[in-house]
Amino acid sequence: MLVTIGSTLFALTASGFLYLIPPQAPDPWIRGVFRLWQGHAYVAVVKYPLAQIQSARLYENDKPLGPANSDPQDISSKGHGLYKFYRQQDETVPVLMFSSSDNTDPNTNGRKYRLE
Template sequence: MRVTIGSTLFAFASSGFLYLIPPQPATPWIRSAFRLWQGHAYVVVVKYPLAEIEAARLYEDGKPLGPANSDPQEITLQGKGLYRFYRETDETVPVLMFSSSDNTDPNTNGRKYMIK
């Protein structure tokens, strides 16, 4: 009986402690491997709040890319820094489809990509 009460109190205290830790903000840096979609288009799942994704902008080494919300076919065929955020109906996180500014592979071009 004492073990059960002690375990329950410990569980409550532990979960209460977790509420004291501030939540970590979504990181603006994209550090995942980019997957080649087709043509010049790459896709990556991003950790960014869904409520703010419509206003989010993509940067390559601190320089803005775009325009945002470009047509996926234009991203694939033209590239040159076009991008689009979207969310599949069965997904809870946004996906970024984009091309680098010079259509090089973002996995090997040495540039850093950030969302603001």
């Protein structure tokens, strides 16, 4: 009985300390391999809060890309920095579909991509 009470108190105290840890800011850098969708469009899973994703801006190095919420067919056929965030109903993380500013492969063009 004392072991059960002691274990319960320990668990409650330990979980209480989790509230003292400040929340971490989202990681703005998009890392990993960008997967070619079609044409000039690439896709990548982004680690960014869903509540903030619709207001996030995409940057290539320090240059803003866009406009945001572009049509996927335009991203694929026209490119030039168009992008869109979306989430499949069965997924819990957002996906970014985008093209680089000059329609080069973002895996090899040497530029860094970030969200703000």
